Amino acid sequence: GEDVEQSLFLSVREGDSSVINCTYTDSSSTYLYWYKQEPGAGLQLLTYIFSNMDMKQDQRLTVLLNKKDKHLSLRIADTQTGDSAIYFCAETSKPGNTGKLIFGQGTTLQVKP
């Protein structure tokens, strides 16, 4: 079945760039997503990329997709303490499906002042 893998923890200093990585197994993934979960809250969509794109930039966020290696990354430039959260990679697979979302384990980003 589909599988999405992430490392569990990343620590950076304020002002540095953060790079969170994700690998997935389903080669028919159509959309790939990054969600953010702040303490005590549900998940919120940060950004997404369609599978025929290599890169997407949205202000401080850059998403890179390597379809050959099934690797997705999220780069946060000028990381701030408010970026401390859990970041989840997710995918929907198979065109025309009903939109079932599969999530990774989540990467906890710790930003040190």
Add this chain to the structure above:
Amino acid sequence: DVKVTQSSRYLVKRTGEKVFLECVQDMDHENMFWYRQDPGLGLRLIYFSYDVKMKEKGDIPEGYSVSREKKERFSLILESASTNQTSMYLCASSLPGRMNTEAFFGQGTRLTVV
């Protein structure tokens, strides 16, 4: 403002009890999901519904059932609660299929089974 509302933030139940977790969305979404979130395991899909009265098992359906009698409401049922079902439960909804399926999440229900 779009909304997914879960009926309780915190619940404490006894082993063997039947437990109902309710979720309501006001966006007229076809898809609704129940996930459980455990540290180090991420979000694991329990059940998924893509239409009224339609459901599909996720990765960990054992010990759970669901009900979707109306489009806006999706209920998760623990038939006989056990301590290994202590977890955070998250409900979500989204539009179907081919389009960008952003999911909107509720705040979560932290269930403790004692």
